[in-house]
Amino acid sequence: MFYEPKDGHGLPHNPFNAIISPRPIAWVSTRSASGTDNIAPYSFFNAVAYVPPQLMFASQGLKAGLNTSKDTLANIRETGVFCVNIVEFAMRDAMNRSSETLESDVDEFDFARIDKAECTTIDCPRAADVPASLECKLTEIMPLVGGKNFVVFGEVTGVHMRDDCLVDGRFDVTAFKPLARLGYQDYAVIEEVFTLTRPDER
DSSP: OOOOGGGOOOSSSOOHHHHSOOEEOEEEEEEOTTSOEEEEEESSEEEEETTTTEEEEEEESOSTTSSSOOHHHHHHHHHSEEEEEEOBGGGHHHHHHTTSOOOTTSOHHHHTTOOEEEOSSSSOEEETTSSEEEEEEEEEEEEOTTSSEEEEEEEEEEEEEOGGGEETTEEOGGGTOBEEEOSTTOEEEOOOOOOOOOGGGO
16 A cells, blocks of 8 residues: 555554554653643654753644643743653553643643652653653754644753662663553553664674
8 A cells, every 4th residue: 555645545544653653652741830730641752862862752733622732832932841751551541641631720740640749950840650750951842844743852951760660770661661652542561672782782
């Protein structure tokens, strides 16, 4: 099968997200300028640089039913900071609850019953019990084709890691089983890993 996106795919569901998978999930926490805390998942997310450590996530479309940007993007524009929390399998239901569209003055931490803590290097909340949290200062918001699509880039200024996820000096993903986003309404969980040594590192 071949299709050009401009002409449509002719399938019951869009295959694009299923083709580019699995994808890590950025559970992004922010605080508005007026002090309301927010947390929401984004599955277009990845690291982009080592030194200094930098990452990105993308926000698509407008807030459901409203002609405004999503709260996460609005908060980052106001404050210039955000925190990316790593989602483990055990927190899948809380993560899913936090994706619900709510009024801007609703605290998703409270709504989804997620324990919060304060970040160290930025004025922002983080999820208290996740395997890791990456405190970020905004470096750039880049508009994408489509008019309602944006990529947010941030420099990591602080890293929290849960002690039980450190095994023999390494951050061990099998200790907490990270959740990954697939296509449609599907997810995956990482339970085992294998190692490949690059030829020039032997």
